Amino acid sequence: MPILQPSSLHRTPKALDYGTYGLCTRVHKNARSTAVRARAGLRNSPLPGESRGAGAPAWRVSTRTVEPVKSRVTAQHVADRAGVSRSAVSRCFGDGQVSDDTRKRIETAAEELGYRPNAIARSLTGRSTGLVALLVAEMDNPHVDIVLKKLLLAIAEADKRALVIPETPRQDVTESTMHALDYQVDAIVVVGGTVSDRVVGQLRALDTPVFQFGRQLAGLGGVACDSHLGGLLGGQFLIRSGRTRIAYVTKTSSTDSNQRRRAGLAAALGAAGLPLLEELSEDNSFEGGYNAATRLFARLERPDALFCFNDMFALGALQAASAFRLRVPEDVAILGFDDIPMAAWPAFALSTLRPNLDAQIARLMAMIAEVCDGAPPRRTVDLVVPELVIRRTAC
Amino acid sequence: MPILQPSSLHRTPKALDYGTYGLCTRVHKNARSTAVRARAGLRNSPLPGESRGAGAPAWRVSTRTVEPVKSRVTAQHVADRAGVSRSAVSRCFGDGQVSDDTRKRIETAAEELGYRPNAIARSLTGRSTGLVALLVAEMDNPHVDIVLKKLLLAIAEADKRALVIPETPRQDVTESTMHALDYQVDAIVVVGGTVSDRVVGQLRALDTPVFQFGRQLAGLGGVACDSHLGGLLGGQFLIRSGRTRIAYVTKTSSTDSNQRRRAGLAAALGAAGLPLLEELSEDNSFEGGYNAATRLFARLERPDALFCFNDMFALGALQAASAFRLRVPEDVAILGFDDIPMAAWPAFALSTLRPNLDAQIARLMAMIAEVCDGAPPRRTVDLVVPELVIRRTAC
DNA sequence: CTGAAAGCGCTTACAG
DNA sequence: CTGAAAGCGCTTACAG
DSSP: OOOOOHHHHTTSOHHHHHHHHTOOOOSSTTTTSHHHHHHTTOTTOOOBTBOOSSSOOTTOOSSSOOOOOOSOOOHHHHHHHHTSOHHHHHHHHTTOOOOHHHHHHHHHHHHHHTOOOOHHHHHHTTSOOOEEEEEEOOTTOHHHHHHHHHHHHHHHHTTOEEEEEEOOSSOOHHHHHHHHHHTTOSEEEEESTTSOHHHHHHHHTSSSOEEEESOOOTTSOEEEEOHHHHHHHHHHHHHHTTOOSEEEEEESSOOHHHHHHHHHHHHHHHHTTOOEEEEEESSSSHHHHHHHHHHHHTSSSOOSEEEESSHHHHHHHHHHHHHTTOOTTTTOEEEOSSOOGGGGSTTTOOBEEEOOHHHHHHHHHHHHHHHHTTOOOOOSEEEEOOEEEOOSSOO | OOOOOHHHHTTSOHHHHHHHHTOOOOSSTTTTSHHHHHHTTOTTOOOBTBOOSSSOOTTOOSSSOOOOOOSOOOHHHHHHHHTSOHHHHHHHHTTOOOOHHHHHHHHHHHHHHTOOOOHHHHHHTTSOOOEEEEEEOOTTOHHHHHHHHHHHHHHHHTTOEEEEEEOOSSOOHHHHHHHHHHTTOSEEEEESTTSOHHHHHHHHTSSSOEEEESOOOTTSOEEEEOHHHHHHHHHHHHHHTTOOSEEEEEESSOOHHHHHHHHHHHHHHHHHTOOEEEEEESSSSHHHHHHHHHHHHTSSSOOSEEEESSHHHHHHHHHHHHHTTOOTTTTOEEEOSSOOGGGGSTTTOOBEEEOOHHHHHHHHHHHHHHHHTTOOOOOSEEEEOOEEEOOSSOO
């Protein structure tokens, strides 16, 4: 056995740990209270890692100075040093009542020892874990990237921790969810629209609150952009700008949001007595948008406006227009959805619908806060109104 | 008190829980062993949520059928139902020795009850938590997005869970790290180059293994793209293609990788006896690249090649070239770094250096697996050779 | 306000 | 192989 180093300590077998470092081994449960320890002469015990109690420090086997161990400082260490009970330390770091004097001594001791309550142990007692699971399904969608990023930030700001569980080729979302539940998360957020209804149904049966982000499944609480309204607003805008042959570039995997956007557009067109042209993007990406737009532009009666399911499609369509030497927006207007950062780049200046993510996330965090406070989880979806962002490609 | 529902159960106060549902209240610790329970007539106890033991089911206060409670099934429930001890159940789900017969009965009982070991409780005993903390500093960098996404996938594939801790405006990385440590994570990965050396120094003092991704700080284990080699390869390539006035578009926040890329380029240019032009991007984005390139193109002696710190800069530079009506690559070659997905888009066809992320992540995951197996954490950085991807903008 | 005790759900020597 | 017991680090009624 080489000389023990702080960094190797925490993986040393338990018994050796105690033996080598001479930490007090408990005789029996709860025998480690202040009174008992005081009787044994352990009051105001030294820093963990230093010798404690009577007898030669067994661990000082070499002349090398062993630095104080940084972690594994428990509430008991702090209690010993402050001359109080473990309960007092717990109350001090929790929301219990502690006298000013006690608090001060505990805080000093904790500071000196570098104590931080073990979140894992803390949550075992039935309190919340402070963990929010993010189930992310569409990892290839840049808009989901942004949503994920913003959610991570919001969760950190809310002083919670995000457990991110992606849908992998090997594991579907159901299995992933079960993994999340193993950690007793306070809430689960399903991000991305591709999770199947069957899976969401299973989720709903759990006793952990589940929320959906970006979809509108009945009976499950969450937030979403009002996709129908977005489709309607976009359609009306294109109609007002004089377009008459409006095509919708739709997605292969027919998600909730896609259907709603299309329905909103169809409503606007129907009201104006205009037909709804349509083209399917076989691939959920820039490439797919490019190909779909290419097919549209090759039609005998070319559309004069493309309303794309999302910005990536729209950027692909923009590229296709350029390949056809079509002027945008003169020959063809192109409208996206999502307002990804790229949409604002001067190279594209894409007109689009902005889902107002910050508002959505604020609502979601409020819902999470509610269930953390003990309220039953919401069963309704808050819809957030999207905003029409007019840039160059449609105006 | 309204009728109890499964979904409200887990937030009901503990005592009420037991009382209302008639679950066995422990008389004293460890008195709940099979033998004791058998004596009390509790062997092969029913599903949790159903009545257990003798006496009228106290919870059946309404005619409404209460469905079996889905969670809060503990090892004890399974043990009772299978007629074995809690230890046996633990061994069955851990890596202990169990006879075939016992295993079968436990698995059946677990299946029927929907039991899953509580990861939180499990990790308290000193085993690993299965949690890997990802400290993400540069949340605005699309390349970091991709790294994060790939890391999430890799961690899930390795059957671990990712605790993502972003650097927020409110919390710096040190504080975030402390939060991560509260959860006893198995390892911490610092993603992104902007974490200050001071902070990384503090991290190193912890007893939780820390790895760096994408930077090369001495003494701290991790993986990174060989930025110096990348700079050298890119420089040599531009020189071979006949460029003589080569400019480096550099970053304001002077990270490790930036300095190394620049040094590699400088080495290549020095060997060829060529000068190193330089321009600073004030903003770490497309916009910044655009502006820096604009200043370069406005110089009296315009550079004939731009080597950009990253692809975003290069895309901005591309846009600037178009604004100056410069032909790419005839008038000016543009070379990026990172090979973000957009670089491959036909609209850009950006030549760039690909960091070989998959190789980096595979190495990192191997390092993490090592420390999970009890090995001391590596203190060296594995460098992965970047690959020159030649598309249209430099060839 | 404070401490002793019991408990959270698990694992792991220990002794058969 | 198996069970009884002790323990992980915390919290929370309970009784002063």
